[in-house]
Amino acid sequence: MSHLARIAFDEAAAILRCLGTERRLPATMLPLAQTRGMVLAGAIDAPIDLPSFANSAMDGYAYRAADVSGDAPRALRVVDTQFAGAALQRAVGEGECIAIMTGGVLPEGADTVAIRENVVRDGDTARIPGGLARGTNVRDAGSDCRVGARVGTAGTTVTPALIGLLAALGFTTIPVYQRPSVAVFSTGDELKPPGTPLAPGEIYDSNRALLQAALAEQGIATLAWPALPDDPVRMLTALRDAAEAYDVVITCGGVSAGDKDLLPGLVAEHGRIHFWRVRMRPGMPVLCGELGRALYLGLPGNPVSVLANFHALVTPLLDAMQGREDGVAPLHARLADPLSKRHDRLEFRRALLWCDADGQLRTRAHPATGSHQQSGAAESNALLRIEADATVLPAGASVPVYPYAPIRPG
Ligand SMILES: Nc1nc2c(c(=O)[nH]1)N[C@H]1C(S)=C(S)[C@@H](COP(=O)(O)OP(=O)(O)OC[C@H]3O[C@@H](n4cnc5c(N)ncnc54)[C@H](O)[C@@H]3O)O[C@H]1N2
Numbered sequence: 001m002s003h004l005a006r007i008a009f010d011e012a013a014a015i016l017r018c019l020g021t022e023r024r025l026p027a028t029m030l031p032l033a034q035t036r037g038m039v040l041a042g043a044i045d046a047p048i049d050l051p052s053f054a055n056s057a058m059d060g061y062a063y064r065a066a067d068v069s070g071d072a073p074r075a076l077r078v079v080d081t082q083f084a085g086a087a088l089q090r091a092v093g094e095g096e097c098i099a100i101m102t103g104g105v106l107p108e109g110a111d112t113v114a115i116r117e118n119v120v121r122d123g124d125t126a127r128i129p130g131g132l133a134r135g136t137n138v139r140d141a142g143s144d145c146r147v148g149a150r151v152g153t154a155g156t157t158v159t160p161a162l163i164g165l166l167a168a169l170g171f172t173t174i175p176v177y178q179r180p181s182v183a184v185f186s187t188g189d190e191l192k193p194p195g196t197p198l199a200p201g202e203i204y205d206s207n208r209a210l211l212q213a214a215l216a217e218q219g220i221a222t223l224a225w226p227a228l229p230d231d232p233v234r235m236l237t238a239l240r241d242a243a244e245a246y247d248v249v250i251t252c253g254g255v256s257a258g259d260k261d262l263l264p265g266l267v268a269e270h271g272r273i274h275f276w277r278v279r280m281r282p283g284m285p286v287l288c289g290e291l292g293r294a295l296y297l298g299l300p301g302n303p304v305s306v307l308a309n310f311h312a313l314v315t316p317l318l319d320a321m322q323g324r325e326d327g328v329a330p331l332h333a334r335l336a337d338p339l340s341k342r343h344d345r346l347e348f349r350r351a352l353l354w355c356d357a358d359g360q361l362r363t364r365a366h367p368a369t370g371s372h373q374q375s376g377a378a379e380s381n382a383l384l385r386i387e388a389d390a391t392v393l394p395a396g397a398s399v400p401v402y403p404y405a406p407i408r409p410g
């Protein structure tokens, strides 16, 4: 087998970004409501001013500021009512005002709105308070964004707030990169689906559920295949089928040094290996290659290795395939306690990440370091990156952290 072996983590991440960029998925126009979490495939400029007309920010009375100069109130004649959604009714002349509702078009001539609660209405007259600056409670045309302004940039993630803005601008469809299709397989004779009885030596397949949930968070739905047995013919048949139909095939288990760790040999013989084993912990035995038309990633079977490999390597690959430029980047947090490590691999340690009362991000490594210890992962919310050459880190040191669950106040 000629392939890269035991490479540095950053080299593996760079290879995956490169493979993902080479396999960038096509752009497509999709209805706005379907695009949350996807990546914009082109720049978007505002086709109109927003708001497109000057309007009232409050329910009240629109008038000319020049008519109520000084601090004394003045009675103005109410000549009309302007509702939101109605075309402009009539102009405001000298000594006049128009009752107006929030969002109503600002009548011609008017430049200021006094809120209803501060106005004394008596039949056809309204006593407007003095002292309001011209323009008070008026939302000018283009005060949100101007026609032609760049409101979306290619490579950025579509958020609910952006969807709202684009809807306000009248868009019904936008260009986004397609999401990759991903097939997920767990492998191992010892695996049983949760909910079924276990024979001695058997365990529940938890990696498939973990991977499916992690992919679902990224908007990628996966099929639930039964776990593959450690049988080369059945493995190869299933993986080849998946490789015909999916952009990425992910397996977990069977990539280390055991007698039944068959995947490196199968991929070398029937596909191509880019690299096998990365100097990281956990997740060291990870395998990356190609099968048929699909990219292939073989994650090790230990559940925390799956979690670390998924966030550190799979996500950047999927991001690159979608042209995402605002994806995974570490935050920096201060260590609450000192940390030490005795090996020379880069380590992703499960950690608690929180924000203290001073607005400082803080982190504390979870004591669990075994890659089978899932409770430590479920209790944590971030992966703390400890560089390969670091042995001791003092309390207060700034460290990169990758959140994988919500950050709460401390
Ligand atoms: N002699 C060596 N032994 C091991 C090495 C090594 O380099 N030399 N590497 C160790 C490391 S590090 C890891 S990580 C594991 C990875 O091994 P595999 O990828 O071959 O995975 P398996 O042996 O199939 O499984 C490992 C472990 O995880 C459990 N497992 C597997 N699949 C699932 C699943 N879907 N859900 C829950 N748990 C699963 C499996 O039962 C094993 O306990 O190898 C070390 N050994």
Ligand code: MOO
Binding pocket: 280, 281, 282, 283, 284, 285, 300, 302, 305, 371
């Ligand atoms: O590298 Mo393995 O993933 O530590 O347990």
